Amino acid sequence: MGDVIKSVEDVLNNRLEGNELSEVKRILYGKDLEKLDLPTEARAEAEKGSFELAGYRFTALTESTRPPRVVRAAVIQNQIVLPTTAPVADQRQAIWNRVAEMIATAARCRVNVICLQEAWTMPFAFCTREKQPWCEFAESAEDGPTTHFLQDLASKHNMVIISPILERDEAHGDVLWNTAVIISNHGHVIGKSRKNHIPRVGDFNESTYYMESNLGHPVFQTEFGKIGVNICYGRHMPQNWMAYGLNGAELVFNPSATVGTLSEPMWGIEARNAAIANSYFTFAINRVGTETFPNEFTSADGRPAHRDFGHFYGSSYVAAPDASRTPGLSRLSDGLLVAELDLNLCRQVRDRWGLRMNQRLELYADTLARAANPDFQPQVVYDYSG
């Protein structure tokens, strides 16, 4: 890999020591999390499958009126498997196989809830602005082949699976959406959530393919906690994160696809800020690798036409309401990140910090209503002294 670093955390662990290392980690990552003791078989599978496996524990205080609510929640980041020129069905099948293997390892690690990356069954082809063959990856959320595939795995492993796909809503005019399907640990589709904010930036030509969600900010009450899904670009919108919190989410997943030159310095900030501001756990998931397309395209930045999007930098991580976070997965390879967490921490942090109590919702409902009016006059005080 020459001079490419695997992760910031890897560099810090290699180059710092003693008090300097622990102070830098405390300030940058909050308290030092205990590593999970994952099964030897799982470690062996990860090694054989050439993917990273990491696990951390977030603890909470013991309460006398509520039992702990400990769950294991995980995320997967992965490269595409076949070239983007292979038949669509083959590309999808190859990714299915790869991810099924990683889900099996998650099951071995006693994972209860897992979330895959954005549009996980396909290359992130929206940079091309071509509709064919990429629209062929779109499928029904409730009744498509990917959902069927995962329903079997979900019930087999007793695991809630969140599956972000390109959705085709055939019953409503063949409209496409960027959608996450929530499959229960019994294999039923609980519901779906759609991407609320659609980027129009650089290679992210997604507004060409689908529109903003019409489903609001649903939260799914599962056996393992209340789940919200904030897809990709929605992580730049604090009000989007906030709405999932208002609906009671305890775990908010952010399946994403983003590249280094555009967003890497923001990556460690946004999902973590959301965890703090809303007193819930967040899961930032990014795909990994470089995807090359058959036809050249431009990136609206003056560069000559080219065939790849740049490097998806992985770095998936989990952030807690108390401002601690896990290290990121590798910037370079597939990975499975397991977090054991006690959901009771959400309320404990809320009681301590009072951030929800102090939100002043009436004030901001009024502010936003006024600001949404096309005739809105901003509250500006002028300096007449000049």
Add this chain to the structure above:
Amino acid sequence: MGDVIKSVEDVLNNRLEGNELSEVKRILYGKDLEKLDLPTEARAEAEKGSFELAGYRFTALTESTRPPRVVRAAVIQNQIVLPTTAPVADQRQAIWNRVAEMIATAARCRVNVICLQEAWTMPFAFCTREKQPWCEFAESAEDGPTTHFLQDLASKHNMVIISPILERDEAHGDVLWNTAVIISNHGHVIGKSRKNHIPRVGDFNESTYYMESNLGHPVFQTEFGKIGVNICYGRHMPQNWMAYGLNGAELVFNPSATVGTLSEPMWGIEARNAAIANSYFTFAINRVGTETFPNEFTSADGRPAHRDFGHFYGSSYVAAPDASRTPGLSRLSDGLLVAELDLNLCRQVRDRWGLRMNQRLELYADTLARAANPDFQPQVVYDYSG
């Protein structure tokens, strides 16, 4: 200082090198900022006065229809000077003298706008829950001695000064507020802004002393840009930052007072997230040092009574809309941080990222209005498959 680190950036610069250092800095801090070439006299004053002096340049693209709008904005972090047992007037006078010295150095560095720390004329005595003598530090925003003192400095140095004080509103029942006074570079009071969210956490017993602002989110149009002030605990509230953005702010100052055990892992996250989400510059300012009080108090955390609040960790920094930020000032000593910036960057980032265009204000105005209703039913989808 034994094993206390000066700052994370200091450790990274000392222990990493070459590509590892530059990659870690790129990922954690965005692009590497050019250091400002500050005058030798200013450096000498800082050395003589035992305060840190640092300066960085944020650049923007050249536009053909707008000239650059380059300003120098600065922040000061400082310890109190006299013991908290000295007469109130003496304590205040000693802090005035110290800060006037640092403002003079800022003027030498051609600073146009400066912001002081929260309740800068006093120790952060709210941990004591005592009203006397601390309420004596409260004074009129428009006509108090501190405002008069700074008006002279503002016109002398042609500098906008933002002065966060404990305000006494004598005309309206002697009510106290946590207020920032905005003084123009011509020495006039342009207006004031009050703290919108009041903490009730640990030693931050501030709800005992003053209430939530009744002034909304005013933005002050000065000769050097449009300024908002988000005081302290308001930094945990993304909706608060957002409202200053809706009113057109380009520079939002966050004068704060916060201690390490409570908030240090959040410090680098929140003001920076706000700069990204709202496409404006943010200035995170924290006082520094340990303040000891004459009478013991408790911290609502089971610890025995004691006389100090813990260490205020400084670490003031500036964050830009493009996700870059300056290193922080020291965790241990007084400091003056100067940022040269081109305000045109705000619009350039807005055009590129489209975050403001994609805010969906109508949706969230509706969501917040519903959520503010005591009978609000969260949007929850239940799993009936179990």
